[in-house]
Amino acid sequence: MSEKAIAIKAQKVEEIAEQFKNSASSVVVDARGLTVAQSTELRHQLRQEGVVLEVIKNKILTRAAEKAGYAELQDIFAGPSAVAFSSEDAIAPSRILKKFADENEHLEIKGGVVDGNIANLDDINKYASLPSREGLFGQLLAEFQFPIRSFAYVVKALQEKLEEEGGEAAATNVEEATSAE
Incomplete structure (x- = not known):
């Protein structure tokens, strides 16, 4: 492999590691089997909530996760992986991906990071609710x-009650007393 290719991959590892560090939430999925229309719809739903979905090679993901301090994620980087990064809303990726996975059997949520904590599938489902x-x-x-x-x-x-008992004068006194507070 040429030095230029190595430099490009190293830069990509740095970029992804920064995304892991700066994201409120990063959810890893396997989107194998989704049609182009389904993939486009998923990306559209995520974009509306400020979430970016990137398909990233597992080797780059493994190195970036390790560099970001999330080496425990290495186990979920098997097979094709895409990562939904959200810098604002920690719950949005979990909510959108869970709903989409319920409607489309080809989307599989693997796990991720939510608010700096490693999250497994059960955790992601809890956040989604x-x-x-x-x-x-x-x-x-x-x-x-x-x-x-x-x-x-x-x-x-x-x-x-005061109007019924004492007439308008008493009611006016209550209104004046409450508006003075």
Whole structure:
């Protein structure tokens, strides 16, 4: 092998090792048997979530994973391998690939790295069941709104009770008291 070819492969190893280090999530799959249309659809779904899918030679993957500190991944680099790298959302590759694998028997998830931790197939499936980042923010927002909404209902109920008992003057005093807080 020429020195130029060796230099090109060494550079590729460096690039992939950096991707492993800088990614929030890296999921390794075997996409053997997918049609061109299925592969295109998978890549499209991944791109929409900011995930890049690359088919990489196992020798390069092995060296890059070792260089990045993930030597334990070497066992899953058998047969054709593609890696989905996500630098933003650690859950997106797992979620998309799991859903796609459920619909297409030719896609096999092998394992990967999620938030710096080696993840086997079971771990990837667990991550895939989590809601998206936006879904988690929505749940968090709902949790923050609950006490405020409950307080508003109590104040409204108190206001209605006072209106029934004492008329409009008492209700106005409650409104003024709550708006001053």
